[in-house]
Amino acid sequence: MTRLQEALQGLRQEGRAALMAYLCAGDPTIEASVEGLVAAAQAGADILEIGWPFSDPVADGPVIQAASERALRHTRRVDVISAVAALRARVAQPIAVLSYCNPLISSGRDETLRELAQAGADALVIPDLPLEESAPWREAAAALGLSITPFIAPTTDPQRLPQIAQAADGFVYAVALLGVTGAAEDKAESILPVVAALRRHKDVPVLAGFGIGDAAAAARWRSRGLDGVIVGSALVKAMAQEGAEGVRNLVRQIRAGLDNLG
């Protein structure tokens, strides 16, 4: 069992929701972004998601786009990989790396996956890699013990759910709204029928992300039966305004929101 699977299974046995916290590597510096994620871990995040800045982040809203632009002024490939290693040295939680395809393939996909695995990454979240393109990636990642996180969205065709469920070796990332990261929360909850349909194929942990930024929203998604939530834009904003302490405070609030639900 991988570190990610163990963590998710442990949470389930305790009846607790998973909280995955995102920050962009190199925003504002590599050291500060590692510090921010360490603070998130200490405040109760279960999975740490570190973003590889990219010039063209099409799945991201203005907050993460701006973080990516700030980071790119000084962040190189070697910095991202060393940030993963630095984080691994300081936390026990699983580490997910969020990256678009191109930075990962630029120096050779298999070589880059190998370096990330060696640095201590457990999973990859690749927003522009749908299931249909992912077979060679999964093969390469599996050999390294890395998980590639499949997505579902409110528009996902039910016919694709069996393969998506099959591909999940950690958790499934449920895009909780029609839009980009940091958008307004979806009051229509249009992802829920897709989550229910997915679970009929396989009992796999499902974490909801996009537009979930505070304790109340996290608690709402928990009460809707999700296994956990992913918080990105709100933490990037907290980081920009108050640094690692801002991240710590927000993660603590969201943790409380998730736990008090019982």
Added chain:
Amino acid sequence: MSGRFGAYGGQFVPETLMAALQELETAYREAMADRAFVDAYEALLREYVGRPTPLTHARRLTERWGGAQVYLKREDLAHTGAHKINNTLGQALLCQRMGKRRLIAETGAGQHGVAAATAAALLGLECEVFMGSVDVKRQAPNVYRMELLGTRVQAVESGSRTLKDATNAALREWVHSVRDTHYAIGSVVGPHPFPTIVRDLQSVIGREVLHQSEAAFGGLPQAAVACVGGGSNAAGLFAPLVPTGVSLYGVEAAGAGLDGDEHAATLTRGRPGVLHGAYSYLLQDGEGQVQEAYSISAGLDYPGVGPEHAYWHDSGRVRYLSATDEEALEALHLLARSEGIIPALESAHALARAGEIARALPKDAALVVVVSGRGDKDLESIREREASA
């Protein structure tokens, strides 16, 4: 439809868009098999766009170059002044067929934006065009044209504020509005099925060239050349000619020169990567960050290129050359003075390499050059540049 051209192409998009791409592929396949749809599209090309566009024998240019007979495929005479309308009318009809009421598009110079706005006005669709704020300033007349046609123009402030970021913004908007909106992409780029759909819709260019060549000189030309940014007019010319023995040339923008960073010669200087949903050649740094392209021609100023061009490039079926800003300007002046045609700066890149291709061929051979658009939109920027030189 396979969605792959050799190793290139694919669907590298957020999960949210996968259903829309499947829906589009199905709708397109059914539409092409539906005689009524094809008839409606062809009627619009005839009666609204003014097709077929002529194949003009450029006699003075031929004489000057002293080689093959030069023929110009006159997309500059299509309604809205460029080949872009061939694509937007087809996609607007598809939009209607899918029951979607709204069209969105990206634009650089504004030519595709104007063509999308035109098609939307004609078919009564709502339309919104994303345009980098730098381009909004550079291409003010086209912004006004789109607004006259009833389209909302969104200035994009992110990234480089040009075509690449306008495309990102259009993709983000599509993720949000995918249930009632069709994204009419402007070139043979983006995720499958767009490169195939746009190539097919533009293939009217190559098919007309085949017929008109037969009528004009009783056979096939020896060679054909078109400019390549994303590569839609070139793909439309090449696709019907690829199975023949005609030598094919694409001309990319070498901008200020291939030695520096200021160019848009993606196939000549780039390497494969993923941008805007497809695996193709890209201008990028050593670590996979996409670079800004540069060309005097806003329509060629794009760091990617259609995946089928990447395939034709690697297979050697098409040769890809490049022309600098200066060479394109010279060619524009030459065509204006020798034939009375002011081409778009994009098309001037094809003309800039056509002379050498013509001279290498005998006088009884024929060379077809696509004039993909007319130059009116560029007059102000050319005048400014030449006044300050």
